[in-house]
Amino acid sequence: MSHVSPVSSDGQIMEPTLRDLSEPLIDHEEGQLFLNEAFKIIVEEVFCKGTDVKQKVCEWKEPDELAQQLDLQLRDTGEPQGRLLQRVRDVAKYSIKTSHPHFFNQQFGGVDYHSLAGRFLTEALNTNLGRMIPEDLDEKIELSKSLGAVPFFVSCTSGTTVQGAFDPLDSIADVCNKHDLWMHVDAAWGGSVLFSKQHKHLMKGADRANSVAWNPHKMLVAGLQCSVLLLKDTTNLLKQCHSAKASYLFQQDKFYDVNLDIGDKSVQCSRKVDCLKLWLMWKAVGSTGLEERVDKAFLHVRYLVEQMKKRDGFLLLREPEFVNVCFWFIPPSLRGREGNADYQNRLAKVAPIIKERMMKQGTMMVGYQPLGNKVNFFRVTVFSPLISHKDLDFFLDEIERLGKDL
Structure with missing residues (x-):
């Protein structure tokens, strides 16, 4: 009972x-x-x-x-x-409304790869731009070999989480070919630029990689979760690596072609069919519709940066390469005081306070973080299909309103 x-x-x-x-x-x-x-x-x-x-x-x-x-x-x-x-x-x-026009966070967490995490050598990096330096990578590989190590894998990034940086894939592919290394591209965030004729050059050389990871649920806003792993290898590599050959799950004496059973080659056996979300969305809006989503995001980034430069108190970390805009808001009390000994410490506290205020008032969401020796700055990602120029004006007005008394 x-x-x-x-x-x-x-x-x-x-x-x-x-x-x-x-x-x-x-x-x-x-x-x-x-x-x-x-x-x-x-x-x-x-x-x-x-x-x-x-x-x-x-x-x-x-x-x-x-x-x-x-x-x-x-x-x-x-x-x-x-x-x-x-x-x-x-x-x-x-719950936080992640589809809201004023939700400017990326729909995922994590650290900025910054051409570091998962890479062969952390020193092979252009710090200011967040891109890997192929020449330095080559030198470090040679050095590693001379010390008896056996390098085998280089992980590139197309669209880092914080700065939105793209590695020079063609040049890195030359290095990988020279040393016979597996070249992987983490294009989870930036891979969607391939839909755009205007912006696909950012991933030039991706076709030379051995593997590419891509998340349509990010920039294209497919339903969470929707992830893709593309392999150049055509020998059914995933099945060779992950096949459990469990007779209680994947019987081989079925009445149809068992090659149609893909469960035994998946990394997660019971995973839902992510591809259905992408396929349905692609069928609904077509390749042109997906291209428009990418181009719209870049258009809004250009507008946002132009408006920032017209206002006092907004300082870019650097000119954006992608749809990530990283910036400091300098409140009136700190303007012109860059030489003061406590300037950096005071500036580091600005973004967290503004973030607290916007969350408690519920007006919008935007993330912040430090990076290396750079104190807390905001990172706004402009990619929602719902966004208009009016929303970006609101974003700037709201940052000013929440931080003007700091």
């Missing part, structure tokens, strides 16, 4: 009753009703309010208050459908 908790007319949970386990545990009519109502909530809270510029990007609550609001406690007895639907509504309401 299992417990069922009936609800009284005033909504109070009554003492549980026992259920006959010889009967079905699932009421399909009740489940259908729940899904229908939950879907209405998701459409209202996520799709309508979540993309409405007049709504807040986030509804801030302190963690303890939010835990109480959501009632995170788990109990022996289940809750009635009405309360479950309220949980769905609350979770949607208090």
Whole structure:
């Protein structure tokens, strides 16, 4: 027997009753009703309010208050459908609206590869531009070999997380060919530029790589999660590396061609079919539509940078190569005081305070971070198909409003 908790007319949970386990545990009519109502909530809270510029990007609550609001406690007895639907509504309401026009964060976390993480040698780097230096890479490989090491892999980046830097793939491919090294391109963020005739030159040489990783859920805004790994190798390499050949999962004596079974070559056996999201989106908007998304992002970046240069207090880290705009906001109290001993320490505190204010007021979301010897700066990524020039003007006005008294 299992417990069922009936609800009284005033909504109070009554003492549980026992259920006959010889009967079905699932009421399909009740489940259908729940899904229908939950879907209405998701459409209202996520799709309508979540993309409405007049709504807040986030509804801030302190963690303890939010835990109480959501009632995170788990109990022996289940809750009635009405309360479950309220949980769905609350979770949607208090989640950050990542599809909002004023959500300027990238839809993923992590550190800036900055031509460092996963690479052969960290010294092979142009620090100011965030790009790998092929000549230095070649020298370090030679040095490593002379010390008895066996290098085998170089990981390039097309679109680093913070600065949006693109490595010179053609030149790196020359080095990899010279030393017979596997060349991988992490194009998770920047790979979508290949859809644009105007901007695909940023990935010139990608066709010479042995493997390329790409996330359509980032710049193209495909549904999370949608990831691609492209291999030049045509010998079914993934299956050779990951095949478990488990007879209880992948029988070889089926009535159809078992080569059609792709589960045994996936890195994660039970992974959902990411390609369906990309295929449906591509079918819906076509290659031209995807190209427009990329070109629109670059157009908005140019506009945003132009407007920044017309205003006092905005200082670019460097001219953007991609759709990442990295900048400091210098509040009036710090302008003209760059020579003061405490200037950098004071500047480092500006972005965190502005971020706290924007989150608590729910007006927008934008990330910040330090990089090397550079103190905290903002990083705005401009790639949402919903963004207009009006939203970018709002972004600049809001940074000024939130930071003018610092």
